[in-house]
Amino acid sequence: MADTIEAIATRYSCRNFKSDPLPEASVQAIARAALQSPSARNRQPWHFSFVTDKTLIEEMDVVSMKTLAVTNPAAYDRTISRGGKLFYNAAGLVVISAQHIDGLVGSGLDVGIATATIVLAAKGLGIDSCVCALASAAGNGHETQPPYNRLGIPEGYEYVIAVLLGFAAGESVAPHTIEEGKLTFIR
Numbered sequence: 001m002a003d004t005i006e007a008i009a010t011r012y013s014c015r016n017f018k019s020d021p022l023p024e025a026s027v028q029a030i031a032r033a034a035l036q037s038p039s040a041r042n043r044q045p046w047h048f049s050f051v052t053d054k055t056l057i058e059e060m061d062v063v064s065m066k067t068l069a070v071t072n073p074a075a076y077d078r079t080i081s082r083g084g085k086l087f088y089n090a091a092g093l094v095v096i097s098a099q100h101i102d103g104l105v106g107s108g109l110d111v112g113i114a115t116a117t118i119v120l121a122a123k124g125l126g127i128d129s130c131v132c133a134l135a136s137a138a139g140n141g142h143e144t145q146p147p148y149n150r151l152g153i154p155e156g157y158e159y160v161i162a163v164l165l166g167f168a169a170g171e172s173v174a175p176h177t178i179e180e181g182k183l184t185f186i187r
């Protein structure tokens with residue numbers, strides 16, 4: 001198990017997963033961590049759909065790629081150049097859906113924080129991840145249509161983002177280069 005700072009320092013976006021399944025205990029621990037995320041006024045505007053059904057992940061990949069080809073050809077081409085799989089053969093994914101909360105700035109921020117909690121909890125358990133916004137373009141607005149209607153997204157909630165989870169195939173990738181110039185310390 002990595003400590004928090006090590007998990008943050010070694011996390012990177014994995015785009016090539018091997019087929020090993022996620023341990024159920026790890027899925028449960030990540031799910032609990034997601035629920036423990038902070039949110040504005042503790043509104044907890046989210047719902048987390050943890051998918052480890054490989055058939056459903058594959059169906060979502062195919063449908064999302066078809067949508068992407070039409071809505072975002074550049075991203076479609078980029079995904080094709082990376083192997084053609086929007087979900088990079090991930091063993092699991094978490095779809096985060098959320099309620100619209102009128103007048104409250106931050107439901108998007110809340111989901112972003114929960115996303116970070118998920119990727120760091122996963123890394124702490126030795127599980128690699130990739131935040132995947134491209135899939136949202138396909139899922140958002142289609143929550144009641146197949147295959148998204150199998151995600152258990154509650155009525156009134158919208159598909160926001162997916163987090164892919166699994167074990168990296170091959171060598172791990174170096175984390176992105178940090179930019180020290182983006183820090184200011186006032187002492």
Ligand SMILES: Cc1cc2nc3c(=O)[nH]c(=O)nc-3n(C[C@H](O)[C@H](O)[C@H](O)COP(=O)(O)O)c2cc1C
Nearest residue numbers: 011012013014015130131132133134135174175176
């Ligand atoms: C909100 C968000 C959406 C992202 N969407 C995608 C995506 O759809 N596909 C993908 O391969 N990576 C996606 N990424 C990963 C970023 O490309 C990646 O975090 C960035 O290049 C920095 O690299 P690193 O995560 O390896 O440090 C996303 C990241 C964030 C935070």
